[in-house]
Amino acid sequence: MENTFEETIQRTGTRSVKWDLLSSIYGSNDVLPMWVADMDLAVPEPVKEALVERAQHGIFGYTFTDQLINKSVTEWLKKRHQWDIKQSWILYSPGVISSLHMAVQALTEPGDRIMIQTPVYPPFYDLVNLHDRKLVKNPLRLQDDRYTMDFDHFESELQKGVKAFILCNPHNPVGRVWTKDELEKVAELCLKHDALIFSDEIHADLIYPGHKHIPIASLSEEINQQTITCMSPTKSFNLAGLQVSYLVTPDNKKRDAINHQFKKQGVHILNTMGITAVEAAYNEGEQWLDNLIQLLDKNKKLVESSFKDIPEIQVIPAEGTYLIWLDCRSMQMEHGALKKFMQEQAKVGLNDGVSFGEEGSGFMRMNIACPTVTVKEGIDRILLAVKKRQ
Numbered sequence: 128m129e130n131t132f133e134e135t136i137q138r139t140g141t142r143s144v145k146w147d148l149l150s151s152i153y154g155s156n157d158v159l160p161m162w163v164a165d166m167d168l169a170v171p172e173p174v175k176e177a178l179v180e181r182a183q184h185g186i187f188g189y190t191f192t193d194q195l196i197n198k199s200v201t202e203w204l205k206k207r208h209q210w211d212i213k214q215s216w217i218l219y220s221p222g223v224i225s226s227l228h229m230a231v232q233a234l235t236e237p238g239d240r241i242m243i244q245t246p247v248y249p250p251f252y253d254l255v256n257l258h259d260r261k262l263v264k265n266p267l268r269l270q271d272d273r274y275t276m277d278f279d280h281f282e283s284e285l286q287k288g289v290k291a292f293i294l295c296n297p298h299n300p301v302g303r304v305w306t307k308d309e310l311e312k313v314a315e316l317c318l319k320h321d322a323l324i325f326s327d328e329i330h331a332d333l334i335y336p337g338h339k340h341i342p343i344a345s346l347s348e349e350i351n352q353q354t355i356t357c358m359s360p361t362k363s364f365n366l367a368g369l370q371v372s373y374l375v376t377p378d379n380k381k382r383d384a385i386n387h388q389f390k391k392q393g394v395h396i397l398n399t400m401g402i403t404a405v406e407a408a409y410n411e412g413e414q415w416l417d418n419l420i421q422l423l424d425k426n427k428k429l430v431e432s433s434f435k436d437i438p439e440i441q442v443i444p445a446e447g448t449y450l451i452w453l454d455c456r457s458m459q460m461e462h463g464a465l466k467k468f469m470q471e472q473a474k475v476g477l478n479d480g481v482s483f484g485e486e487g488s489g490f491m492r493m494n495i496a497c498p499t500v501t502v503k504e505g506i507d508r509i510l511l512a513v514k515k516r517q
């Protein structure tokens with residue numbers, strides 16, 4: 128399959144959040160955008176062809192999901208993650224964050240305590256706060272350059288009564304792909320203390336060599352019943368603008384309750400093009416994805432080797448995702464000054480570490496899902512600015 132990953136595709140003028148909002152977000156159009164989690168890379172050719180063919184039809188009326196798309200999903204999960212699910216366990220939704228909002232509303236009550244592991248993808252805070260649930264933080268521990276879960280604290284919070292734990296696996300922004308041992312411990316503790324697990328596995332397909340994604344629900348029948356897994360091909364195949372995802376749970380009661388929430392919000396149908404894209408990506412995109420992972424691995428190694436010799440920036444080695452968590456604390460700058468430095472001196476548009484929680488102070492997140500020349504440009508800009516500072 129043709130690999131066009133080195134082609135720089137102009138995205139300005141496409142209403143791209145990443146490229147067309149630069150001046151309003153970073154104050155200048157000269158900033159190189161390496162922030163919001165989509166890719167500057169074209170989708171697999173068969174996905175583009177399927178969308179073009181569907182567009183040529185010319186009618187975009189209400190569209191339903193059927194057994195064929197279910198089959199694409201179940202076969203994908205089996206083949207890529209060795210997870211055997213039934214078609215009836217799937218519920219489609221416009222996005223993983225929508226699914227999580229519905230799960231919170233359907234399966235927890237106002238005042239319930241919901242736990243997240245910080246620093247974490249910013250909308251996780253809204254999942255708890257916007258619904259008047261109580262936010263419980265189980266901060267991740269950083270030792271050397273590796274994040275781990277603090278299980279003692281995790282259990283002490285569960286003992287106080289936690290209704291649901293929102294797992295992020297692989298974890299955005301710290302890039303961990305949780306191991307079987309870690310997931311078994313999470314599962315054991317959540318079962319022991321009867322906490323539901325809402326597992327955001329949107330980055331599941333983006334795993335670097337040497338690591339393996341394990342859906343937590345696949346660990347045992349008991350944990351499967353306790354878990355709502357939210358997945359989507361949108362990160363893996365760069366389809367976020369098509370607004371499509373799905374959740375999986377074998378428990379009919381939980382799935383029905385979530386579906387009821389969707390209905391209450393008037394969400395009852397999917398985007399026609401999204402359905403077309405999921406099917407084409409899962410049925411015909413596997414080789415493209417394997418090639419993509421090679422590109423991401425190359426880009427990741429480039430970031431790691433480029434910053435290796437400067438003490439100011441330590442790269443947290445990612446095991447999954449195309450998001451690189453940069454530890455800039457050795458720059459000894461107050462966080463606001465660090466943000467300003469990246470924006471105004473280096474002229475790169477990174478995600479602000481503090482948006483992931485206070486634990487992100489002194490950190491920035493870099494998106495490397497772009498041609499290698501773009502990653503190199505971003506690195507060079509940062510290195511030059513750091514050098515000038517000395």
Ligand SMILES: Cc1ncc(COP(=O)(O)O)c(C=O)c1O
Binds near residue numbers: 224248299359361
């Ligand atoms: C962990 C995580 N969950 C969810 C999303 C967004 O998913 P969706 O666009 O399907 O709501 C992102 C996007 O970056 C993410 O990183």
